[in-house]
Amino acid sequence: xxxxxxxLTGGGLALLLTLLLSGVPGPGARMAAQQNDVDMxxxxxxxxxxxxxxxxxxxxxxxxxxxxxxxxxxxxxxxAYTQKELEALGxxxxxxxxxxxxxxxxxxxxxxxxxxxxxxxxxxxxCALGGSxxxxxxxxxxxxxxxxxxxxxxxxxxxxxxxxxxFFNRPMDPTQxxxxxxxxxxxxxxxxxxxxxxxxxxxxVIVRSMNLRLDDYPHTGSLRYGDTPEAMRIPAAAxxxxxxxxxxxxxxxxxxxxxxxxxxxxxxxDVPSYNVIGEIRGSTYPEEILLVGGHLDSWDLGDGSHDDGxxxxxxxxxxxxxxxxxxxPRRTLRVVLFMNEExxxxxxxxxxxxxxxxxxxxxxxxxxxxxGFTPRGFSFDCTDEAFAQIAAWKPLFEPYLxxxxxxxxxxxxxxxxxxxxxxLAGLRPDTQRYFDYHHAETDTFSAINRRELELGAATMxxxxxxxxxxxxxxxxxxxxx
Amino acid sequence: xxxxxxxLTGGGLALLLTLLLSGVPGPGARMAAQQNDVDMxxxxxxxxxxxxxxxxxxxxxxxxxxxxxxxxxxxxxxxAYTQKELEALGxxxxxxxxxxxxxxxxxxxxxxxxxxxxxxxxxxxxCALGGSxxxxxxxxxxxxxxxxxxxxxxxxxxxxxxxxxxFFNRPMDPTQxxxxxxxxxxxxxxxxxxxxxxxxxxxxVIVRSMNLRLDDYPHTGSLRYGDTPEAMRIPAAAxxxxxxxxxxxxxxxxxxxxxxxxxxxxxxxDVPSYNVIGEIRGSTYPEEILLVGGHLDSWDLGDGSHDDGxxxxxxxxxxxxxxxxxxxPRRTLRVVLFMNEExxxxxxxxxxxxxxxxxxxxxxxxxxxxxGFTPRGFSFDCTDEAFAQIAAWKPLFEPYLxxxxxxxxxxxxxxxxxxxxxxLAGLRPDTQRYFDYHHAETDTFSAINRRELELGAATMxxxxxxxxxxxxxxxxxxxxx
Numbered sequence: 001x002x003x004x005x006x007x008l009t010g011g012g013l014a015l016l017l018t019l020l021l022s023g024v025p026g027p028g029a030r031m032a033a034q035q036n037d038v039d040m041x042x043x044x045x046x047x048x049x050x051x052x053x054x055x056x057x058x059x060x061x062x063x064x065x066x067x068x069x070x071x072x073x074x075x076x077x078x079x080a081y082t083q084k085e086l087e088a089l090g091x092x093x094x095x096x097x098x099x100x101x102x103x104x105x106x107x108x109x110x111x112x113x114x115x116x117x118x119x120x121x122x123x124x125x126x127c128a129l130g131g132s133x134x135x136x137x138x139x140x141x142x143x144x145x146x147x148x149x150x151x152x153x154x155x156x157x158x159x160x161x162x163x164x165x166x167f168f169n170r171p172m173d174p175t176q177x178x179x180x181x182x183x184x185x186x187x188x189x190x191x192x193x194x195x196x197x198x199x200x201x202x203x204x205v206i207v208r209s210m211n212l213r214l215d216d217y218p219h220t221g222s223l224r225y226g227d228t229p230e231a232m233r234i235p236a237a238a239x240x241x242x243x244x245x246x247x248x249x250x251x252x253x254x255x256x257x258x259x260x261x262x263x264x265x266x267x268x269x270d271v272p273s274y275n276v277i278g279e280i281r282g283s284t285y286p287e288e289i290l291l292v293g294g295h296l297d298s299w300d301l302g303d304g305s306h307d308d309g310x311x312x313x314x315x316x317x318x319x320x321x322x323x324x325x326x327x328x329p330r331r332t333l334r335v336v337l338f339m340n341e342e343x344x345x346x347x348x349x350x351x352x353x354x355x356x357x358x359x360x361x362x363x364x365x366x367x368x369x370x371x372g373f374t375p376r377g378f379s380f381d382c383t384d385e386a387f388a389q390i391a392a393w394k395p396l397f398e399p400y401l402x403x404x405x406x407x408x409x410x411x412x413x414x415x416x417x418x419x420x421x422x423x424l425a426g427l428r429p430d431t432q433r434y435f436d437y438h439h440a441e442t443d444t445f446s447a448i449n450r451r452e453l454e455l456g457a458a459t460m461x462x463x464x465x466x467x468x469x470x471x472x473x474x475x476x477x478x479x480x481x
Numbered sequence: 482x483x484x485x486x487x488x489l490t491g492g493g494l495a496l497l498l499t500l501l502l503s504g505v506p507g508p509g510a511r512m513a514a515q516q517n518d519v520d521m522x523x524x525x526x527x528x529x530x531x532x533x534x535x536x537x538x539x540x541x542x543x544x545x546x547x548x549x550x551x552x553x554x555x556x557x558x559x560x561a562y563t564q565k566e567l568e569a570l571g572x573x574x575x576x577x578x579x580x581x582x583x584x585x586x587x588x589x590x591x592x593x594x595x596x597x598x599x600x601x602x603x604x605x606x607x608c609a610l611g612g613s614x615x616x617x618x619x620x621x622x623x624x625x626x627x628x629x630x631x632x633x634x635x636x637x638x639x640x641x642x643x644x645x646x647x648f649f650n651r652p653m654d655p656t657q658x659x660x661x662x663x664x665x666x667x668x669x670x671x672x673x674x675x676x677x678x679x680x681x682x683x684x685x686v687i688v689r690s691m692n693l694r695l696d697d698y699p700h701t702g703s704l705r706y707g708d709t710p711e712a713m714r715i716p717a718a719a720x721x722x723x724x725x726x727x728x729x730x731x732x733x734x735x736x737x738x739x740x741x742x743x744x745x746x747x748x749x750x751d752v753p754s755y756n757v758i759g760e761i762r763g764s765t766y767p768e769e770i771l772l773v774g775g776h777l778d779s780w781d782l783g784d785g786s787h788d789d790g791x792x793x794x795x796x797x798x799x800x801x802x803x804x805x806x807x808x809x810p811r812r813t814l815r816v817v818l819f820m821n822e823e824x825x826x827x828x829x830x831x832x833x834x835x836x837x838x839x840x841x842x843x844x845x846x847x848x849x850x851x852x853g854f855t856p857r858g859f860s861f862d863c864t865d866e867a868f869a870q871i872a873a874w875k876p877l878f879e880p881y882l883x884x885x886x887x888x889x890x891x892x893x894x895x896x897x898x899x900x901x902x903x904x905l906a907g908l909r910p911d912t913q914r915y916f917d918y919h920h921a922e923t924d925t926f927s928a929i930n931r932r933e934l935e936l937g938a939a940t941m942x943x944x945x946x947x948x949x950x951x952x953x954x955x956x957x958x959x960x961x962x
Contacts, residue, residue: 046656050656177882177936399658403885432936433933450694451655452913455658
């Protein structure tokens with residue numbers, strides 16, 4: 001492993017010696033192991049907080065490259081940049097994994113207004129939903145029907161909907177403490193609203209942005225037309241929360257108002273792209289893979305700092321921390337920067353397919369894709385036995401104010417690995433601010449706090465270290481060895 | 482209690498009925514009580530997150546009034562505003578408690594530069610430390626000696642220091658997970674640097690800002706001259722962290738550079754001011770007081786949104802939530818907005834003295850003065866018995882991601898109550914961003930997230946509810962009844 005020795009700092013070297021010396025089995029070995037774990041976690045956090053690279057990597061991704069929609073020039077730049085940075089770490093192997101991705105382009109800035117009476121118009125901020133068809137070049141103007149979701153739409157039926165623009169206005173539920181639950185309670189409007197409204201004869205769809213704040217930023221995100229024939233696909237856009245409030249109020253005063261919107265987005269043929277992958281080969285069980293990752297693509301409105309530049313640079317930092325510490329993992333530690341999470345999941349699916357074809361064995365996969373905020377813990381998608389083992393490590397995380405070890409989902413990109421049986425995990429940061437930025441032009445580097453980002457990377461590294469060290473038991477509990 | 486009935490919403494009324502009905506002792510009463518607690522906490526959080534007033538109150542305090550240094554016009558405006566708002570809640574009593582406060586005024590904007598060679602100067606951002614004497618009208622120019630703290634200063638002694646500006650440059654320790662520990666590890670330079678350097682013949686003091694970021698904002702804060710005779714008091718200012726790095730680097734290249742600074746701050750005679758107090762009288766034990774509070778004064782550079790406008794509006798919100806719920810506390814619930822925490826603690830001391838004189842019995846006091854960020858828990862300064870009782874409530878807080886129930890300090894303003902024996906507590910929010918804003922012009926309303934602020938208020942209300950409901954046991958464990 002070239003460069004491994006050069007990267008040892010004084011502290012790293014001292015720790016490495018401690019680890020080597022105390023690694024000899026015998027009486028007191030267990031206690032020594034526990035103390036080593038305490039020291040190793042402290043060392044990982046100290047390094048991330050004092051000499052971490054995640055923040056400067058993200059600065060480049062966000063401010064020099066910017067939004068990285070699949071198939072865009074920026075996505076290609078991000079692939080080249082992260083490949084180069086991973087190579088500079090002196091990993092054992094860095095490579096690109098080809099994957100075909102959809103290419104959707106927003107085109108000219110969208111434009112919309114509420115027309116309360118002929119000539120009396122108020123502009124409102126909208127953005128096309130990812131994957132939407134365009135409006136005709138001259139835009140669409142039609143009466144509006146407001147609904148609180150797909151159920152109400154279906155209850156109203158074709159008669160009430162035909163020829164109209166359907167306005168989905170169910171807000172996120174502010175009483176959910178976990179804001180992702182509030183998101184899950186609304187996102188069906190965005191994902192399926194255009195398909196269902198189109199089948200009932202609507203001419204367009206406007207969706208309230210998935211945002212817990214009232215502000216002027218529309219939040220994009222992908223929709224699915226599903227089986228809808230091309231001729232029946234209708235354009236769909238998100239409206240800012242303030243715009244949604246205004247439209248709803250205006251409709252209450254006068255249900256006969258018209259809404260106008262124009263967008264020139266376009267879906268092209270698929271184009272080639274890549275997952276970016278790097279790994280440190282395991283010293284003892286090189287065939288067992290521990291994966292950390294995030295997704296390199298982002299939406300195009302902001303620069304994708306929280307979603308998911310943060311998860312990419314945190315995952316890269318995990319491997320950098322191991323290199324700097326000089327701790328050689330017993331299992332293969334792999335970072336994967338997935339392409340196309342936002343509008344296709346082609347990177348995640350392609351990676352899992354390739355892994356299955358090659359007969360690769362993933363023991364563990366951890367994704368960070370919930371924003372670069374103060375880490376609070378993890379959620380685990382695994383067997384009861386594996387969870388019990390992992391939950392026993394909670395006390396090691398207490399000094400870092402990491403308290404949440406929950407059962408639950410992990411991350412979209414690693415989900416396709418599930419049939420192959422690894423323990424899947426997601427980093428769980430504080431969620432209160434996430435939907436202020438998510439998929440909007442506000443998702444920028446200025447919304448990132450350096451320490452919060454670095455703490456997330458250290459927390460991931462700490463878990464990966466423990467999985468590597470105690471992976472024998474985990475491999476048994478997942479039926480893996 | 483006037484207005485109590487009018488403030489009942491549908492949900493509040495239903496809950497009140499539930500509480501009244503299930504309050505009858507008998508078989509199953511304990512289980513019912515536990516379910517009531519679960520419901521009540523859910524209700525408090527829901528109200529804070531959907532109809533909370535904390536954010537709009539803080540908007541007014543921050544954006545309409547601004548920084549509220551003791552003795553300033555803004556401090557007086559804040560007293561009048563919060564008194565009026567508390568009165569509008571229909572509390573049983575709202576009053577002002579007179580207290581004399583120091584009046585220190587910053588004067589004209591400070592100015593400083595590094596002079597590498599005659600005529601070769603670089604301006605650097607500074608601000609006078611609170612309580613500092615001014616420089617002469619023409620400023621001070623002198624050679625600089627950099628030290629890492631008070632110990633190094635004393636080790637160097639008079640010979641090395643006389644006639645110079647002492648530059649205290651010990652940074653906050655980024656490896657502390659709790660950033661308040663990093664602050665505690667540096668703040669002695671700011672508090673005592675001028676007194677100690679002055680005694681050794683220095684002509685001025687420059688202190689590195691207590692900030693974990695590298696940026697261009699100087700952070701003020703109070704100093705203490707202690708017994709230093711007036712003639713030996715030397716002026717002291719904070720320099721931004723970027724400025725400190727530049728000054729340190731410049732000194733390494735050339736130890737003979739000069740530093741110039743000018744400030745025209747001034748200490749006036751004490752002036753009258755007030756603590757703002759409101760209360761809901763207890764139904765069963767009106768003589769037992771549960772206090773919630775923050776401090777109404779702030780530094781003058783920003784608008785004091787995090788320090789401590791947030792704590793004030795959260796404390797007000799606790800009483801508003803109880804009024805809206807229609808839950809009548811058994812003990813007296815009192816909000817205190819303390820004056821002059823930042824540079825004198827006169828409000829906290831005066832409040833405790835008055836309480837002692839009147840023979841008031843404080844069972845519990847909770848302060849919020851650590852920023853309006855996502856709440857993580859509390860720290861408690863109390864007996865082992867009381868802590869054990871309170872810690873048993875932890876499961877009730879789990880759904881709100883409140884995990885930290887620690888022993889430790891509470892809040893500066895409630896500290897003087899300690900000899901009177903109450904349980905003292907401090908709200909503990911996430912601390913990672915706090916010192917980005919603390920005492921600097923960056924402490925503004927735009928750095929507040931509405932949900933994070935509201936969650937803090939609800940968390941405080943939840944604890945107060947439980948203390949009120951189960952206070953009999955607590956009163957016994959503190960020797961109070």
